[in-house]
Amino acid sequence: MASTGEAGDPEARVLRADARRNREKLLAVAVVALSHSGGDVPLDAIAKQAGVGIGTLYRHFPTREALVEAAYRHEVDRLCAAVDELGPPMPADAALREWMQRFVDYVATKRGMAAALQSVVTSDSQLFAHTYRQIVDALNTLLGNAIAAGTIRADADADDVLRAMRGVWLVADEQHRADQAGRLLDLLMDGLRFGAVVRPGPTA
Amino acid sequence: MASTGEAGDPEARVLRADARRNREKLLAVAVVALSHSGGDVPLDAIAKQAGVGIGTLYRHFPTREALVEAAYRHEVDRLCAAVDELGPPMPADAALREWMQRFVDYVATKRGMAAALQSVVTSDSQLFAHTYRQIVDALNTLLGNAIAAGTIRADADADDVLRAMRGVWLVADEQHRADQAGRLLDLLMDGLRFGAVVRPGPTA
DNA sequence: CCCGTGAGCGGAGGAACCTCCGTTTCGGGA
DNA sequence: TCCCGAAACGGAGGTTCCTCCGCTCACGGG
Secondary structure, eight states, X not given: OOOOTTTTOTTOOOOOXXXXXXXXXXXXXXHHHHHSGGGOOOHHHHHHHHTSOHHHHHHHOSSHHHHHHHHHHHHHHHHHHXXXXXXXXXXXXXXXXXXXXXXXXXXXXXXXXXHHHHHHHTTOTHHHHHHHHHHHHHHHHHHHHHHHTTSSOTTOOXXXXXXXXXXXXHHSOSTTHHHHHHHHHHHHHHHHHTTOOOOSSTTO | OOOOXXXXXXXXXXXXXXXXXXXXXXXXXXXXXXXXXXXXXXXXXXXXXXXXXXXXHHHHOSSHHHHHHHHHHHHHHHHHHHHHHTOTTSOHHHHHHHHHHHHXXXXXXXXXXXXXXXXXXXXXXXXXXXXXXXXXXXXXXXXXHHHHTTXXXXXXXXXXXXXXXXXXXXXXXXXXHXXXXXXXXXXXXXXXXXXXXXXXSTTX
């Protein structure tokens, strides 16, 4: 499977409904807040924006570092969970294309959080290795599906595609990122389609 | 030469007399404060103890980290500067013995500052390599002098002696550290004296 | 449906951080 | 010796952090 969603943690007791809601809200707000203004947002502000008391924030995330890490993991999980969401009813290549779009957005968010993530990088160097694996797995699933459906070439490699998508983000300039990235991703998709073999099946 | 004292920094403008005094006072206080109570002393307290305003502390050491590092460097410099102070009028072996005593004290201080140093270790990994060199150089000077005077064996190695002194600190227990370390260092000195050759000279 | 329990909430308040700027002091020239 | 500009001082006060504990309300059992 490509992703575990947020439920992977074995030691996490089941949270009461309100607690889970608050936690989710905090993460959502934190991601936005930390991606702007260099990540030096006071925690109080995040709590207020999330509509909870500062105490609640600290209960869920005892240190600033914990919040940053959780926020980052949350984004990665969201991205990877999308693989399941973009499932069967949708054609495999369309799913792949859509996911690519989301990946580019994810990269933008990650860049925004860079300053905030700085504080985490020292204490947990495993983090990035782990999330990288998660993402590669997700992408592999999508590629596999599309290959199986015969809509993209069989030799598509997750690492290469990942690199290409990062490139897309780098190249697209700040203002027109959405448009430019969109067109570049179309180009990339076409590249992946070139030489695809339709396996024996309904359409063959 | 074994040591550069505190004057090594090429970019340091000459400080006004009062500034230098305050800086010195702050470092002295900081060393003591940071070696006790796990190093989580409020900076305000250090400033107050040093008899200066908090503003003065921050001017000299813009971050907590800067203060910790400076305090540590200060201790190393003090230790190494002692080599010059324990100069010619004093016999080379007596100088060596005295310096060993100070080294053990230094180790104790360093241990006390361990928690505080934690914050520095990430940002400047060169620091410890550098201070290590300083100390080895200092010890080499002392050993060289004593060997030249023929009062210790010629094959004495700085690295070994350093290790031995660290051992002395480790072995001596908290309460009677001074006594025990003293006797162990005497033992170490005797070991160094064994087989010493008196070179041709006045006493030969 | 209602009740009891304890998980979860919130935010006041105390501690530490750090900046900013009016005041003091140093020290080199006249 | 006196004077003046610049260096350095100091601490009030605004900001952020984080803890602590009395209150609330979610939810499982009756």
